[in-house]
Amino acid sequence: MENRPTAYQRPSSDASLRWGILRRSLLPRSSSRTDHGLQESTDNISRKAVSGFNLIYWRALDDHFPETLGYPLKGKDALKPRDICILYKLPVGNIPEISLIQRRGNCIELNDFEVSTRHDVDTTGLVCCWPSEDVLAYFCISHSDVFRSKKVLELGSGYGLAGFSIAACTDASEVVISDGNPEVVDYIQHNISINAGHFGERRVSAMMLHWSQEHPSEILNTFDVIVASDCTFFKEFHESLAWSVISLLKHSEESEAIFLSPKRGDSLEKFLQKIREIGLHYQLIENYDETVWNLHQKFLKGKNNSWPNYDKDHFYPLLVRIKFFPFS
Numbered sequence: 001m002e003n004r005p006t007a008y009q010r011p012s013s014d015a016s017l018r019w020g021i022l023r024r025s026l027l028p029r030s031s032s033r034t035d036h037g038l039q040e041s042t043d044n045i046s047r048k049a050v051s052g053f054n055l056i057y058w059r060a061l062d063d064h065f066p067e068t069l070g071y072p073l074k075g076k077d078a079l080k081p082r083d084i085c086i087l088y089k090l091p092v093g094n095i096p097e098i099s100l101i102q103r104r105g106n107c108i109e110l111n112d113f114e115v116s117t118r119h120d121v122d123t124t125g126l127v128c129c130w131p132s133e134d135v136l137a138y139f140c141i142s143h144s145d146v147f148r149s150k151k152v153l154e155l156g157s158g159y160g161l162a163g164f165s166i167a168a169c170t171d172a173s174e175v176v177i178s179d180g181n182p183e184v185v186d187y188i189q190h191n192i193s194i195n196a197g198h199f200g201e202r203r204v205s206a207m208m209l210h211w212s213q214e215h216p217s218e219i220l221n222t223f224d225v226i227v228a229s230d231c232t233f234f235k236e237f238h239e240s241l242a243w244s245v246i247s248l249l250k251h252s253e254e255s256e257a258i259f260l261s262p263k264r265g266d267s268l269e270k271f272l273q274k275i276r277e278i279g280l281h282y283q284l285i286e287n288y289d290e291t292v293w294n295l296h297q298k299f300l301k302g303k304n305n306s307w308p309n310y311d312k313d314h315f316y317p318l319l320v321r322i323k324f325f326p327f328s
């Protein structure tokens, strides 16, 4: 295994790359509504959330939601005009809906760019819950055995639907939901507190975790399972992300990282190259779930018009299972 380099190369075009991604996500495109019926407030949510696999049924609450939910959000917890509450109905028995406070669509503010620049991280985690996160949440719920009695970390979680799903639907012992953008971490923290009743005995926490900064020693070599969705598109962070995976996974036992990532040009392949270089084993799987695959085929062939302009390269997440074997 190679030694971890001390400095990472940064391409000079970081800022324009960030702008490009944001622009893509915020520019209106033609989109039709899904037929879920209850999504009456979709105009308030980023179009990325409107078009998607929609494996986790969701609805937006209107502005009177605190009364609807049965708990007040007052004082510092009051809903800001830029925010909206989305209820996610996880596809498992009697699990109550998870409520996540998120930004309304197009509500990226000047201050967000200031924070993003100061912390060397993008603002994509504020934009929406991305399609891969929906698939990751669904995958984790469908493979709940993987998480039994495990200490789990979500990296680059954004709003963290997958982390919240693991916390609510599996027998994980602990779930840490992390991101490198402090504004995103504030949302995670807030959302953990309003959903605290859904986690049973599990310890669930939010963590500010930037891949290229030194990680606290107490979390090194401790996680049985790491999950991440759509985190491989910034090549500048491939090296630090790969090293974060290897340093945070537990080394005394078999442990694994589960990534769901669209190809996005050659970015996924370049990330996998780093994974190979540091000596980790992985499996890359295109067809990992019948339901997801069938939806993907329908979007591709235009047989399901809920996602016009479906672009396989940007939206269909491939499954990467990275295994750490002790003594490897």
Ligand SMILES: C[S@@+](CC[C@H](N)C(=O)[O-])C[C@H]1O[C@@H](n2cnc3c(N)ncnc32)[C@H](O)[C@@H]1O
Pocket: 120, 121, 122, 123, 124, 125, 126, 128, 129, 130, 131, 132, 133, 155, 156, 157, 158, 159, 160, 179, 180, 181, 184, 209, 210, 211, 212, 228, 229, 230, 231, 234, 237
């Ligand atoms: C495309 S978003 C995906 C968010 C979420 N996983 C989803 O799919 O909805 C990428 C996420 O990675 C986070 N991120 C980007 N660079 C990071 C870094 N260097 N360290 C930690 N998090 C980072 C962003 O803040 C953002 O939340």
